[in-house]
Amino acid sequence: MARFLNKKPIVQNGESQILSITGGNRLSGEVVISGSKNATLPIMAASLLAKGDFTLTNIPNLADVRVFKEVLKDLGCVTDFNTGRCYIDTNSLGNNVLNPDLIGRMRASVLVMGPLLARFNEVTVPLPGGCSLGPRPIDYHLFGFKLLGAEISDINGTISLYAPKGLRGTIIDLPFPSVGATENLMMAATLAKGMTVIENAAREPEIVDLAEFLNMMGAEINGAGTRSITIRGVNDLHSVNYSVIPDRIETASFLMAGLITGGDVTCVNASPWHLPVILEKLEEAGCELIIDTEKVGIKSPPRPKSVGAKTTPYPGFATDVQPMLMAAMTIADGENIFMDTIFENRFNQIKELIKMGADIEFNGRVALVRGIDNLTGCDVAAPDIRAAMALVIAGLKADGETRISNLEHLLRGYENPVEKLTALGADLKITEETLDTKTDTTQPDKTPVSDEATVSEHPQSDDDSPVVSTN
Numbered sequence: 001m002a003r004f005l006n007k008k009p010i011v012q013n014g015e016s017q018i019l020s021i022t023g024g025n026r027l028s029g030e031v032v033i034s035g036s037k038n039a040t041l042p043i044m045a046a047s048l049l050a051k052g053d054f055t056l057t058n059i060p061n062l063a064d065v066r067v068f069k070e071v072l073k074d075l076g077c078v079t080d081f082n083t084g085r086c087y088i089d090t091n092s093l094g095n096n097v098l099n100p101d102l103i104g105r106m107r108a109s110v111l112v113m114g115p116l117l118a119r120f121n122e123v124t125v126p127l128p129g130g131c132s133l134g135p136r137p138i139d140y141h142l143f144g145f146k147l148l149g150a151e152i153s154d155i156n157g158t159i160s161l162y163a164p165k166g167l168r169g170t171i172i173d174l175p176f177p178s179v180g181a182t183e184n185l186m187m188a189a190t191l192a193k194g195m196t197v198i199e200n201a202a203r204e205p206e207i208v209d210l211a212e213f214l215n216m217m218g219a220e221i222n223g224a225g226t227r228s229i230t231i232r233g234v235n236d237l238h239s240v241n242y243s244v245i246p247d248r249i250e251t252a253s254f255l256m257a258g259l260i261t262g263g264d265v266t267c268v269n270a271s272p273w274h275l276p277v278i279l280e281k282l283e284e285a286g287c288e289l290i291i292d293t294e295k296v297g298i299k300s301p302p303r304p305k306s307v308g309a310k311t312t313p314y315p316g317f318a319t320d321v322q323p324m325l326m327a328a329m330t331i332a333d334g335e336n337i338f339m340d341t342i343f344e345n346r347f348n349q350i351k352e353l354i355k356m357g358a359d360i361e362f363n364g365r366v367a368l369v370r371g372i373d374n375l376t377g378c379d380v381a382a383p384d385i386r387a388a389m390a391l392v393i394a395g396l397k398a399d400g401e402t403r404i405s406n407l408e409h410l411l412r413g414y415e416n417p418v419e420k421l422t423a424l425g426a427d428l429k430i431t432e433e434t435l436d437t438k439t440d441t442t443q444p445d446k447t448p449v450s451d452e453a454t455v456s457e458h459p460q461s462d463d464d465s466p467v468v469s470t471n
């Protein structure tokens with residue numbers, strides 16, 4: 001096949017850059033939603049299951065996607081990426097040992113474990129010391145791989161999976177509907193002998209998208225999007241071209257930006273059907289919804305009514321959207337409760353919002369948000385991807401100037417956020433500066449280890465002790 005052009009993309013990575021926002025502009029207009037980051041990463045991993053050339057379209061140009069491209073390159077693939085297209089040539093895939101530096105940069109790189117185990121019958125994952133996967137374990141992934149027939153050894157943090165006779169279909173009842181574990185096990189089971197059933201599977205739209213991609217490759221998967229996914233193993237898979245779904249989290253983010261500014265924002269190239277509870281919340285907050293094929297918009301009231309949220313696995317309220325809804329609720333009429341049952345430290349935005357004047361009391365996984373008349377712009381530091389967007393949303397409304405540092409977090413999850421918000425009428429720009437934001441040392445660290453937020457322990461795993469622990 002033709003080798004891909006080795007062009008170096010011009011990339012803003014956000015380090016040492018500041019986003020300055022002058023609040024007060026009402027957002028209005030249409031914004032084009034990018035492809036889903038969380039669908040792209042597992043689909044890129046799934047390409048390892050077959051030899052051939054893949055063309056993936058609607059791929060967002062994000063730091064996380066570029067790191068994942070490096071993961072595939074490190075495994076021997078040839079990859080290229082430009083203008084929303086990602087080309088992957090897996091013909092020379094030859095390595096089944098993951099690079100610890102890349103795992104350290106992005107936890108989602110563990111998604112190549114399932115495909116590599118299925119292809120080579122073995123895979124080695126050297127977990128970088130201490131900080132890496134401890135807080136966000138992969139015990140559910142390992143639990144499933146073991147049931148599929150893999151022997152697992154953990155020597156000083158290097159995990160090796162070995163299935164000398166190949167993987168065998170089985171029933172895997174997940175202790176929790178983990179998105180990553182469901183994806184990894186679904187991919188591994190496509191080439192296993194016989195039938196695999198994943199019970200208590202995650203039901204996120206990204207799982208359905210991955211299953212559709214795998215089925216196009218020749219897999220036989222049924223039930224993706226329900227609690228029970230059945231995978232009939234096949235002998236081999238083939239390469240395909242595929243377009244990923246729109247990013248539902250980015251869509252929700254722009255709708256929240258519209259809400260806080262009392263604006264009218266319409267997201268195009270979007271999928272309203274992936275936002276069931278979020279749209280209900282927007283209606284409760286006083287928005288009029290505009291829903292059409294590949295389009296979702298809101299006409300917001302001048303000041304939102306207060307709504308709260310308890311995050312739960314899909315189709316419940318998404319943990320990734322909670323920080324943005326909370327930001328919008330800081331200026332709502334009334335008070336409300338937020339609860340995150342998925343991640344412990346999904347409240348990273350709160351301390352920064354309080355610096356901007358927000359009235360929020362919080363304790364563990366519960367927060368009480370009392371709406372105030374308006375926030376006040378100041379210097380804040382973005383602690384993770386979604387908290388970064390929450391601070392942007394707060395800054396769009398706040399009096400005066402909000403300056404956000406640690407911008408690399410925002411750019412890991414959002415494609416061209418400044419251009420998109422400017423087109424909607426926001427007043428914001430990226431500058432090269434260093435801020436002394438004096439981030440509270442009790443805040444979770446800012447290392448880009450986790451994909452979205454850091455956690456210390458998943459509560460529902462207490463009764464289901466892992467078969468193999470990464471600790």
Ligand code: UD1
Nearest residue numbers: 038108136137138139140141178179180181342343452458
């Ligand atoms: C994915 C998303 C992330 C989203 C999350 C929940 C990607 C790249 N990231 O992350 O944006 O916030 O789903 O919707 O798609 N857990 C364990 N053991 C495991 C696996 C998970 O205890 O083996 C725990 C985690 O620590 C967490 C919870 O289960 O508390 C949910 O994690 P999971 O659904 O696996 O999230 P990710 O796939 O990492």
